Amino acid sequence: MKALTVEPMRSGSVRVEEVEPPVPGEDELLVDGLALGVCGTDREIVDGDYGAAPPGAERLVLGHESLGRVRSAPPDSGFAAGDLVVGVVRRPDALPCGPCGHGEFDMCRNGGFTERGIKQLDGFGAQQWTVEADYAVALAPELERVGVLMEPTTVVAKAWEQIERIGARAWFDPGTVLVTGAGPIGLLAALLGVQRGLDVHVLDRAEDGVKPELVAALGASYHTGTVADLAARVPLDVIVETTGANPVILDAMEHNAADGIVCFVGLSSATGTVRIDSDLMGRRLVLENDVLFGSVNANLRHYEQAARALEKADHSWLEGMITRRVPLADAAEVFAAPSADQVKIVVDL
Numbered sequence: 181m182k183a184l185t186v187e188p189m190r191s192g193s194v195r196v197e198e199v200e201p202p203v204p205g206e207d208e209l210l211v212d213g214l215a216l217g218v219c220g221t222d223r224e225i226v227d228g229d230y231g232a233a234p235p236g237a238e239r240l241v242l243g244h245e246s247l248g249r250v251r252s253a254p255p256d257s258g259f260a261a262g263d264l265v266v267g268v269v270r271r272p273d274a275l276p277c278g279p280c281g282h283g284e285f286d287m288c289r290n291g292g293f294t295e296r297g298i299k300q301l302d303g304f305g306a307q308q309w310t311v312e313a314d315y316a317v318a319l320a321p322e323l324e325r326v327g328v329l330m331e332p333t334t335v336v337a338k339a340w341e342q343i344e345r346i347g348a349r350a351w352f353d354p355g356t357v358l359v360t361g362a363g364p365i366g367l368l369a370a371l372l373g374v375q376r377g378l379d380v381h382v383l384d385r386a387e388d389g390v391k392p393e394l395v396a397a398l399g400a401s402y403h404t405g406t407v408a409d410l411a412a413r414v415p416l417d418v419i420v421e422t423t424g425a426n427p428v429i430l431d432a433m434e435h436n437a438a439d440g441i442v443c444f445v446g447l448s449s450a451t452g453t454v455r456i457d458s459d460l461m462g463r464r465l466v467l468e469n470d471v472l473f474g475s476v477n478a479n480l481r482h483y484e485q486a487a488r489a490l491e492k493a494d495h496s497w498l499e500g501m502i503t504r505r506v507p508l509a510d511a512a513e514v515f516a517a518p519s520a521d522q523v524k525i526v527v528d529l
Contacts, residue, residue, distance in 0.1 A: 183306035184216070184511045184527070185239040188231030194242065194512045201308055208310040209259055210252045211267075213529035215328040216305045217245025218514055219364070220447075221298065226515040232299045243305030243527075244269045244297040247319075247328040257313035264319040266330045267304055267311040270295050270477055286338060286477040307508070307529055317483040320491050326498040328526050329368065333486035334478035336369040336420070339443050340376070341482065343418055346441055346471050354417035354441075355379055358410060360432060361422035362391040362402075364524045365445060367501055369420045370400050372489055378418075381410060383428075389521035390503055397497055407431035416440060424448040433461060438468040445475050502526050 181201045187193035204210040222242055225231035233240040246267045253259040272280030273292030280288050297303020319327045347354065357373045359366045362384035373380040380400035384391055387404055395402040403410055408431055410416065415437040421429055424446030436442050464470060478486070490498065504525045506514055511527045518525065 181307040182508055184242045184508065185305075186226055186231065186242050187239050188225060188233050189228050191226070191228035193228075193239075194226045194515060196508060196512055199241070199306065202306075202310045204252065204310045205312075207254060207257075207314070208312050209250050209254075209257065209265065209316055211248035211265060211309050211311060211316075212251050213246070213248045213304060213307050213309055214264075214324070215247040216243045216511075216527040216529055217328045217331065217364075218525040218527060219245060219332065223515050223517070225298065234300055234302060240297070241302035241304075241306055241309075242297050243303035244295065245328055245331040246296075246304035246309070247324075247330070248304070248309065248529075251308070254313060259313060259316060259318065264321055264324055264327055265311070265316045266319060266327065266483070267296060267309070268315040268317065268478075268480060268483060269298070269331060270479075271301065271315070283481075284479055286479045286482070305511070305527065305529075315480075317480070317487060319487055322495065323490055326490065326495055326502070329364070329498055329501065329524070330483070330486055330490065331478075332364050333368050333372075333489055334482040335365060335445060335476070336372055337485040337489060338478045338482040339369065339420060339445050339475040340372050341485065342473065342475050343420075343441050343443055346473065350439070350469075356381065356414050356416060356437075357418040357420065358383060358407065358416045358432075359420045359422065360384075360407065360428050361446060362386065362395060362523075363422060364501060366420070366422040367391075367394055367398075367523065369422060369445070370395065370398055371493055371497075373418075373420075374398055374400060375489060375492060379414070381414070383407065383410065386520045390500070390523060391521070394497065394500055394523070397494075397500070407435045411435035411437075419443070420445065422446040426454045430454065430456065433472060434464070436470060438470070440468070440470050442470070442472045443475055444473070
């Protein structure tokens with residue numbers, strides 16, 4: 181069978197090649213791969229920035245945004261041939277640490293976790309793959325065209341869960357949310373904000389094209405200015421920052437509303453130095469009871485939340501997020517930075 185593989189930490193080593201088909205263990209599903217989402221993490225692994233192959237292997241099967249159909253399943257696993265499934269990305273560390281031992285492996289404290297397609301476990305970028313039944317999540321059949329969006333949806337499902345838990349420290353009734361960035365994570369964060377009945381604003385650089393169209397179709401407001409410009413007009417009760425761009429991060433930190441919450445889910449790739457007025461920032465945080473926090477990855481609970489969010493969403497809107505589909509044979513060519521009018525690239529397996 182064919183798979184998309186890379187030699188971690190070696191730029192330019194990505195290729196589609198023949199690999200041995202997987203043999204499922206007694207607790208594993210055998211899955212026919214349907215689609216694979218491509219994201220910034222995959223691009224960074226292909227660029228040689230990080231990643232780790234399974235122990236004893238030189239190459240890693242790439243891909244963590246999965247979608248497949250069960251070919252065979254163990255008895256009493258809760259799955260059957262024909263089921264639509266995704267695989268959970270992270271596995272708890274072997275020790276385990278406290279969070280991992282309580283099923284919160286997305287909050288691993290010692291870094292001993294492994295991740296499919298990223299760290300020491302082969303990913304889902306293959307025509308067939310296996311997954312433990314305990315780390316597989318079923319999707320409704322009607323999500324076959326868009327179910328590949330499940331993993332990025334889990335990331336924002338966790339972010340929203342954490343926002344609401346932090347808000348519960350006191351009276352919390354947010355009206356307005358700003359999402360910075362209209363990539364896949366940003367659009368899905370906006371979707372979950374709309375599903376919560378909030379007044380959602382999305383900020384991005386694209387002046388026209390698919391991004392503002394998707395935001396408008398969602399019933400949200402699209403902006404191309406700055407966080408400060410928008411904050412002068414509406415109180416930004418919640419900000420979900422997805423760009424990882426230092427100027428946007430600083431703007432978000434300074435212009436959230438009093439008692440506001442800023443959630444960072446974007447990773448900065450910048451290497452430059454940025455000056456912060458620590459006195460001003462500290463006084464704002466203290467005097468306004470602000471919270472700034474980061475969120476990454478997801479556990480099983482967030483996969484279940486994401487599945488419900490996708491089922492509830494307009495499926496044609498979700499399909500509009502997928503702006504390019506390529507066959508597996510051409511998958512090695514899709515790792516350049518996406519153009520401004522592109523949202524999600526999907527590889528058909």
